Amino acid sequence: MTSIAVAPVKNRITSIDILRGFIMLIMAIDHCRDYFHIGHPDATDLAITTPFLFFTRLITHFCAPTFVFLSGVSAYLAGTRRTKGQLSAFLIKRGAWLLVVELLIINFAMTLDPGYHLFVLQVIWTIGSSMILLGLLVLAPLPVTGIIGIIIFFGHNIFDYVNVGSLGQTFCWKMMVSSKGFGEYWALDKTHGVLIAYAVLPWTGVMLLGYVFGSLYKKTVEAARRQRVLLYTGIVLLLIFVVLRAFNIYGDPAPWSVQKNTALSIISFFNVSKYPCSLLYLCMTLGISISALSLLENADNKFTRILIVYGNVPFFYYVCHWYLLRVINIITFPIQGFKIKDLIGAFDPPAVYGFSLFGVYVIWIIVITALYLPCRWFSQYKKTHTQWWLSYL
Template sequence: MSTLSSNRIASLDILRGLVMILMTLDHVRDFFHETALKADPMDPAGTTLALYFTRWMTHFCAPAFVLLAGVSAYLGAQFRPPKEAALLLIKRGIWLIIAEILIVTLGISFDPFYRTIILQVIWAIGWSMILLGLLIRTSFRVILVTGIILVAGHNLLDMAQLPDRSTATGIAWQVLLTSPGTQYAWDTIHRINVIYAILPWTGIMLLGYCLGVFYKKGADPENRKWILLYTGTALTVLFVILRVINVYGNPTPWHPQQGWTRDVLAFLNTSKYPPSLQYTCMTLGPVLLALLLLEKARSPWARWVAVFGSVPFFYYVLHFFVLHACLAIVYLLAGYPVAAYYNPAMYLPFCFRPINFGYSLPVVYLIWISAVIALYFPTRWFARYKQSHRQWWLKYV
């Protein structure tokens, strides 16, 4: 098993690093692409192939990130008593929820008045860690079965008549299971955007925790390779079967478009909000196969990529603040008035981000590459600092 250090598994860090790099592309597109706030890049009828696949390939980021968080939870718990492991997961989960609200939201919006709270992947991971912490004292089988039920079964709610979303019960259903990205206002100024429903992502984390048993110390590498191969292939094939049958596993069925190219785009356009069974199979199948391919990666590029994956939360927070600071500078240099930095009408209120602003896709890619290279150096510094220091707070960063 290749490792970056004596206690890290290289393939996990490399995949996490690739996820961080791809994720940065998606957020650069949000901040800097000319149509990011005006058009859906996944709409087969109105997108281009380049724009569609720029967005589509970033769909692999969140499922991989959450799955690997589950693997890390298992590896972190294997040498701790169940009570201690459960408490650590719960404390980390609470910290992540607070960090999403106070730190990540600020990086995304640059609004010091917090007129909108944005709840997405860190929020979902935080709650998932809390729930995993509560389950960890049961049994491995309970965690596995719960994960399968959540991932495979939550689309049954697509067929149910749920309470009205304006009621407390309806809001609870949305936040826990069915939110497609829902905005709630508690007064005329402040609102909450619940982008990630909690429990479908919890299911993915629970399955990641169970996958961790194949990465524990003393695990048979050959057995792990076969598990990754068979499971990754099975999930990918299951996605195709479910999509062709077109009955279950996604909130809306896919429909033929005008031409085979648009048909392919529609076929691949599955629900991320919340992550449907089809979406989860489409993304996690290739993710597991990627883990298999990365088992023996030792090249310089792999070590470079792994730096991003070794401190993912640090990089996640840092990249938002750096990208948004660059956006603010470009905004001011373009002559926009400082007083107009905030647009209360926007669904996602990126300050310093006018709706009719942005650059072409090639420029977006150039900004992305430049940002990743620039962010590598502070990320490498923190990774080395974390490896050589043992302060208690480093467990949470």
């Protein structure tokens, strides 16, 4: 179980690693903005946003859906080396491990609070929870998993129109089905609480569909057929987004409307709901990401090879980038006249702390550049070693 013998280099699907590497990089923009943008303006508030600020937020909308979808694809690929029973056990254990990581490792990086007075349930939480649910479903035939995924994916916004009464006020419902906006707080006791950012079930639908699409990467599937299916699926999702959004028919609790100028009207159109994730949010983001998977099938250049380095080790990169952001916080906090003790336990830095949006992008470039060599080292280590715990990272 602890063998460190050098193993043959493992084969990976480069298009998946390229796309995953790209979204991991742009994800860091949003977290840099959270921690370093002075005033912390809401990029989706039409009263105060600007086109560039909204674009900075919009491009990071693609990260969570793509990451969850590709996690489903990776789960299917992991199953090609295991029996159904082994895959089920692996997904349940790995999902449980991700829950621990979110609650203890990521939450500490976000709050620097050793007392854990606040638990924030974000994307790693929802991936872990969805992975456990997928672990239970992989024992069923693939079409059954696909049907359940489709129902959840297209049907979860029905609860925008259905009154579930007191059930909708329970912690279980808010955590699993529909939390209203980012940061719905649930007190555990007088000094501890949970901030629900990601309702699990809608994201589970994304992972289930990713798992089904993973079957396109079987060796028996021709590359040309895989590319066609991916491209057509992406186009259909984008068409669904445009039609449903244009007429405000269904799929997002926040309809768009004509604003005082063209730029704000365009922003309103694309200002779809992430918390909880709406159907239109998922169609817009996954429509582009799934199409990109098709177009990246044979991509090979200097830039894509850089992206592959990050895409090979997304979990390692994700954890490291949180702690690197906090190190930068600790360095810049006293420079701007604040005391480090004011940073401990704070989910959000003070409104008067931080930098312009240009400064946020500078910090982002520093972060992703600093993590390149560690990611390259760990990527090579994973490819050439066989320790059992590497499959959990």
